[in-house]
Amino acid sequence: MTAYICKRxxxxxxxxxxxxxxxFGMMHLAPGEPSVVGQAFNPKVSAHDIERxxxxxxxxxxxxxxxxxxxxxxxxxxxxxSFSADGRPVLDKITERLPxxxxxxxxxxxxxxxxxxxxxxxxxxxxxxxxxKGMTIFVFIGFAIPSFWLGxxxxxxxxxxxxxxPISGLHDYSWRQMGLWQxxxxxxxxxxxxxxxxxxxxxxxxxxxxxxxxxxxxxxxxITTARAMGASEGSIYYRLALKNAVLPIIxxxxxxxxxxxxxxxxxxxxxxxxxxxxLFYQAVMARDYPLIMGITVIGAVLTLLGNxxxxxxxxxxxxxxxxxxxx
Amino acid sequence: xxxxxxxxxxAAPPASMQRLLAHPLILVGGAIVAAVALLAILAxxxxxxxxxxxNVHVILMSPSWQHWCGTDxxxxxxxxxxxxxxxxxxxxxxxxxxxxxxxxxxxGALAGYAGGRADAILMRITDMVLCFPTFFLIxxxxxxxxxxxxxxxxxxxxTSWMGVARLVxxxxxxxxxxxxxxxAQGLGVSPLRIMWRYLLPNAMGPILVSxxxxxxxxxxxxxxLSFLGLGVQPPNPSWGNILTEGKDNIQIAWWLSVxxxxxxxxxxxxxxxxxxxxxxxxxxxxxQ
Numbered sequence: 001m002t003a004y005i006c007k008r009x010x011x012x013x014x015x016x017x018x019x020x021x022x023x024f025g026m027m028h029l030a031p032g033e034p035s036v037v038g039q040a041f042n043p044k045v046s047a048h049d050i051e052r053x054x055x056x057x058x059x060x061x062x063x064x065x066x067x068x069x070x071x072x073x074x075x076x077x078x079x080x081x082s083f084s085a086d087g088r089p090v091l092d093k094i095t096e097r098l099p100x101x102x103x104x105x106x107x108x109x110x111x112x113x114x115x116x117x118x119x120x121x122x123x124x125x126x127x128x129x130x131x132x133k134g135m136t137i138f139v140f141i142g143f144a145i146p147s148f149w150l151g152x153x154x155x156x157x158x159x160x161x162x163x164x165x166p167i168s169g170l171h172d173y174s175w176r177q178m179g180l181w182q183x184x185x186x187x188x189x190x191x192x193x194x195x196x197x198x199x200x201x202x203x204x205x206x207x208x209x210x211x212x213x214x215x216x217x218x219x220x221x222x223i224t225t226a227r228a229m230g231a232s233e234g235s236i237y238y239r240l241a242l243k244n245a246v247l248p249i250i251x252x253x254x255x256x257x258x259x260x261x262x263x264x265x266x267x268x269x270x271x272x273x274x275x276x277x278x279l280f281y282q283a284v285m286a287r288d289y290p291l292i293m294g295i296t297v298i299g300a301v302l303t304l305l306g307n308x309x310x311x312x313x314x315x316x317x318x319x320x321x322x323x324x325x326x327x
Numbered sequence: 328x329x330x331x332x333x334x335x336x337x338a339a340p341p342a343s344m345q346r347l348l349a350h351p352l353i354l355v356g357g358a359i360v361a362a363v364a365l366l367a368i369l370a371x372x373x374x375x376x377x378x379x380x381x382n383v384h385v386i387l388m389s390p391s392w393q394h395w396c397g398t399d400x401x402x403x404x405x406x407x408x409x410x411x412x413x414x415x416x417x418x419x420x421x422x423x424x425x426x427x428x429x430x431x432x433x434x435g436a437l438a439g440y441a442g443g444r445a446d447a448i449l450m451r452i453t454d455m456v457l458c459f460p461t462f463f464l465i466x467x468x469x470x471x472x473x474x475x476x477x478x479x480x481x482x483x484x485x486t487s488w489m490g491v492a493r494l495v496x497x498x499x500x501x502x503x504x505x506x507x508x509x510x511a512q513g514l515g516v517s518p519l520r521i522m523w524r525y526l527l528p529n530a531m532g533p534i535l536v537s538x539x540x541x542x543x544x545x546x547x548x549x550x551x552l553s554f555l556g557l558g559v560q561p562p563n564p565s566w567g568n569i570l571t572e573g574k575d576n577i578q579i580a581w582w583l584s585v586x587x588x589x590x591x592x593x594x595x596x597x598x599x600x601x602x603x604x605x606x607x608x609x610x611x612x613x614x615q
């Protein structure tokens with residue numbers, strides 16, 4: 001197991017390099033010098049800012065030297081300073097926003113797991129029933145619905161018409177005056193819609209995947225054997241089949257991280273949530289290059305870490321890998 | 328790809344046609360796709376109003392016989408704007424998928440046919456791009472360039488080829504071992520010709536499926552970008568930027584939010600259904 005984790009960690013190194021190369025390449029993608037492009041008429045960017053960027057990237061030096069210097073700074077998490085009026089370090093800006101994004105995405109993932117697995121199993125068990133057909137339609141719609149539109153509709157329904165839930169921000173105005181439990185409740189109310197909207201695509205995919213996985217497993221010989229030996233249907237599905245059908249879900253969860261993180265831009269912008277996604281949106285709108293670069297790199301590294309965790313979880317759950325025999 | 332069967336026998340529909348009819352998903356999806364495409368193509372002739380014509384007398388009118396989907400904050404007809412928006416969405420979808428197919432095909436074919444080290448390196452690169460949060464990448468690139476329909480097409484294309492590359496590689500890798508390829512190699516047919524003439528046609532089914540599903544994905548991404556104000560720029564209409572107005576007027580004008588979203592949902596659903604249907608059609612083994 002330890003050997004497996006080490007191997008995985010080593011495998012991350014070329015990926016990390018690739019991420020920095022893509023990000024660096026992106027910065028130099030625009031025609032002309034990155035510090036000047038689009039900044040000449042940008043009142044938010046002072047001459048001082050441009051000079052700072054020039055010296056940060058060492059733009060008068062050859063490209064590989066620039067890359068090397070940039071890489072050395074990245075290694076100590078130095079992303080430079082933001083172009084915004086406060087001119088604070090990019091890293092500070094990101095770290096104060098990151099918890100919100102992580103909270104929403106972890107809750108969304110939890111929601112996906114808790115809802116999609118039972119739905120998938122129930123669809124497989126009662127294959128071709130009305131429930132299964134209804135779920136199939138839900139899956140197709142879930143795949144096709146733009147998350148921001150679903151969000152808008154829910155804001156109209158639950159926020160504007162019914163007035164049940166808040167539609168923007170993380171806290172109520174009176175948050176500071178609330179007691180601890182009231183504060184948690186208020187936070188929960190604010191997170192309900194964003195988490196649901198973030199989860200919808202993954203929910204559809206995962207329940208479909210679970211259904212297919214379950215149907216595959218049920219056809220396996222060991223299930224037939226169990227049935228022949230008189231195991232009850234309940235124990236066949238929930239004790240024997242579930243374990244094997246759940247395994248691939250772990251990989252799929254890992255694979256869904258990029259779209260969850262990417263989707264946080266839209267969800268956070270829609271619900272005005274002060275997370276990394278909204279920060280990124282604001283950075284893009286203000287052409288705040290240092291901040292854009294910083295978030296892109298951090299987002300990619302987070303995704304990589306998420307995949308690593310999923311891989312390790314998979315290895316841990318799969319006895320073949322756990323005991324050192326690669327399956 | 329024998330979707331268009333020969334029609335020598337007039338009494339019974341051709342076999343391939345019958346097979347097609349056995350797949351309701353293809354029919355339903357195909358009908359939606361065709362209808363949306365038709366509306367998009369005919370937009371200049373069937374749109375009741377000029378999509379960018381401002382009319383201060385009819386600002387934010389709810390849906391009526393004059394304005395089927397209501398009007399926006401500048402009194403423009405939402406239905407007309409949606410028809411023109413369909414053109415934008417489909418154009419972005421097709422061009423972006425064209426670009427991603429081109430890249431994916433080349434890299435996948437190279438990796439699958441060459442195998443060995445080239446394969447290992449190319450697939451590593453593919454995995455790398457795959458773990459980037461694509462939407463971040465797209466937004467970042469748009470920030471460095473500037474939002475325009477062409478940039479969006481290119482950027483979506485450049486960030487969505489990974490699936491195709493993996494697919495083509497897998498198909499080529501397995502087809503490469505088949506006897507007819509060995510025979511062709513033995514006869515001295517050039518690798519390029521083998522790929523183009525023998526490998527590609529045999530891998531066409533899955534490629535078509537992924538292209539159709541890719542269009543759905545590109546339409547979604549474009550609408551998201553336009554919604555954020557980083558896609559198609561006003562006054563040019565797009566489904567996404569009408570929804571932005573919907574959000575800004577969420578308390579008073581539900582029609583600005585509801586109709587464009589329905590258009591996106593229907594279009595994406597159509598391409599997804601068609602894609603799933605084609606998947607069944609090409610690979611009946613996968614049917615659950």
